[in-house]
Amino acid sequence: MDITGNTVFIPGATSGIGLALALALNERGNKVIIGGRRVALLEQLAVEHPEISTVQIDTADAASIEAAAKEVLAAHPSLNVLIAMAGIMQVEDWHKPEGFLASAERVVTTNVLGPIRLVAAFVEHLQTRPDATIVTVSSGLAFTPLKVTPSYNASKAAIHMLSESLRMQLSDTTVKVLELEPPSVRTALMPGQEDNEHAMPLDEFIAEVMTLVETQPDAREIQVERVKFLRYGEARGDYDQVVAAVNGTDPHGK
Ligand SMILES: NC(=O)c1ccc[n+]([C@@H]2O[C@H](COP(=O)([O-])OP(=O)(O)OC[C@H]3O[C@@H](n4cnc5c(N)ncnc54)[C@H](OP(=O)(O)O)[C@@H]3O)[C@@H](O)[C@H]2O)c1
Numbered sequence: 001m002d003i004t005g006n007t008v009f010i011p012g013a014t015s016g017i018g019l020a021l022a023l024a025l026n027e028r029g030n031k032v033i034i035g036g037r038r039v040a041l042l043e044q045l046a047v048e049h050p051e052i053s054t055v056q057i058d059t060a061d062a063a064s065i066e067a068a069a070k071e072v073l074a075a076h077p078s079l080n081v082l083i084a085m086a087g088i089m090q091v092e093d094w095h096k097p098e099g100f101l102a103s104a105e106r107v108v109t110t111n112v113l114g115p116i117r118l119v120a121a122f123v124e125h126l127q128t129r130p131d132a133t134i135v136t137v138s139s140g141l142a143f144t145p146l147k148v149t150p151s152y153n154a155s156k157a158a159i160h161m162l163s164e165s166l167r168m169q170l171s172d173t174t175v176k177v178l179e180l181e182p183p184s185v186r187t188a189l190m191p192g193q194e195d196n197e198h199a200m201p202l203d204e205f206i207a208e209v210m211t212l213v214e215t216q217p218d219a220r221e222i223q224v225e226r227v228k229f230l231r232y233g234e235a236r237g238d239y240d241q242v243v244a245a246v247n248g249t250d251p252h253g254k
Pocket residue numbers: 011012013014015016017018035036037038039041057058059060061085086087088089110137138139140181182183184185186187188189190199
């Protein structure tokens with residue numbers, strides 16, 4: 001993907017990684033459209049950054065995705081990049097259904113069905129553009145599980161495999177599939193995460209991502225250095241140690 005000259009829609013950019021990426025892409029000469037549910041934030045961002053467009057969208061709702069896609073494509077027919085950023089992460093206890101079922105349904109609807117429906121809404125348009133990209137957002141936790149967030153880990157593993165499969169199917173089109181794999185980054189994704197000193201500072205993460213996009217325009221995955229510990233445990237042969245380190249447990253599962 002080129003670093004400049006694109007028209008980029010980022011559903012899930014009212015805060016965190018999506019917003020920081022939107023601002024960085026805007027600075028690099030891309031037309032950016034921010035999406036999210038929080039109308040007050042969208043209005044505030046429109047005032048603070050008049051060159052950025054905003055659209056209200058709930059990616060857990062099929063009708064909302066359809067309506068937002070129509071609005072975005074009507075206003076921005078040059079759209080050539082979709083970044084399916086919206087996601088939620090929740091702690092669950094799978095010993096009893098009341099500890100996880102409602103949460104798991106929410107997580108799968110937002111993190112898996114949301115990107116699937118977004119691709120459905122944009123894939124035909126993207127194929128009409130000479131150079132287009134679908135950016136999916138998985139996680140280091142797609143490759144190493146965090147014990148307390150089973151649905152989240154599973155949803156991101158699904159996004160990884162979806163990205164691998166889509167890339168092959170769309171290889172006969174102008175559409176590339178690029179998977180962003182963040183490590184733990186300081187955002188409001190989980191309570192306390194913004195102040196977690198073990199998580200990567202957001203500005204450092206975005207700076208490294210922008211450098212990778214610029215220097216590796218044909219990469220299939222965007223991997224900052226910090227995610228490789230989680231991403232390649234199995235390939236390196238130290239998967240049990242990585243799982244133990246992430247979960248603070250004994251490497252033999254005790
Ligand atoms: N931070 C990390 O450590 C980390 C690590 C790996 C992967 N990720 C992934 O990065 C992505 C961004 O997360 P973040 O860390 O930046 O957290 P964040 O600050 O909580 O941002 C989440 C964004 O998603 C939007 N969103 C959530 N549910 C939505 C829905 N139903 N419809 C539309 N927008 C929705 C939120 O906007 P509204 O609330 O306004 O709708 C917000 O803009 C997520 O997919 C997350 O899984 C994050």
